[in-house]
Amino acid sequence: MSSAEGKTLYQRLGGYDVIAGVIDDFLMRLRSDPRFARFAGGRALDTQQRARQLIVDQIAALAGGPCVYIGRDMKTSHAGLGITEAEWQANRQHTAAALDKFGVAPREKEEFLAIFEKYKDDIVEKA
Numbered sequence: 001m002s003s004a005e006g007k008t009l010y011q012r013l014g015g016y017d018v019i020a021g022v023i024d025d026f027l028m029r030l031r032s033d034p035r036f037a038r039f040a041g042g043r044a045l046d047t048q049q050r051a052r053q054l055i056v057d058q059i060a061a062l063a064g065g066p067c068v069y070i071g072r073d074m075k076t077s078h079a080g081l082g083i084t085e086a087e088w089q090a091n092r093q094h095t096a097a098a099l100d101k102f103g104v105a106p107r108e109k110e111e112f113l114a115i116f117e118k119y120k121d122d123i124v125e126k127a
C-alpha cells in the first residue's frame, strides 16, 4: 500500500509504535463499552494479549510494514460470534476515535479504516 510519494501507510502512520498504540487505545475503548461486554468474559489475560498482538501484526503487515500475520483468517476467527451490523458500526467509531487521539491525518485514517472495512463481509454475521 504505497502512496504517490512512495511511502507505505505503515511509514506514513509513524511505524509500529503508532499502530500498536492505536490498537491498544481502540481495545481499551471496546473494553469500557457495555455494547461489547458479551465478548469480554472468561478470557485469560494471555488470550487477550494474543488477540491484541495478532491484530497489531495484521494491521502492520497490511499497511506495508515488516511484520507477518500468523493468525487465523478473519472468517474463521469470528464465525459463530454473531457479530451484528450495529456492533460493526460501533467498532468502527472506536477505531476512528483511537486514530483521532493519535493525531492520524485524514488520508491515513481513511486508509486504516479501509483495511478493517475490507473484512466486513467475513466478520459480520447478522444485520
Ligand code: HEM
Pocket: 039, 051, 054, 055, 058, 070, 071, 072, 073, 074, 077, 078, 081, 083, 087, 088, 091, 115, 116, 117, 119, 123
Ligand atoms: C465488531 C467487530 C469485531 C468484534 C466484536 C471482534 C471480536 C473478536 C473476538 C471475540 C475474537 C476472539 C475469537 C476467539 O478466538 O474466540 C476476535 C479475534 C480476532 N479479531 Fe476480531 N472482532 C471484530 C472485528 C475485527 C476486525 C475489524 C479485525 C481486523 C481486521 C479483527 C481482527 C481479529 C484478529 C486478528 C483476531 C485473532 C485471530 C486469531 O486468534 O487467530 N477483528 N475478534
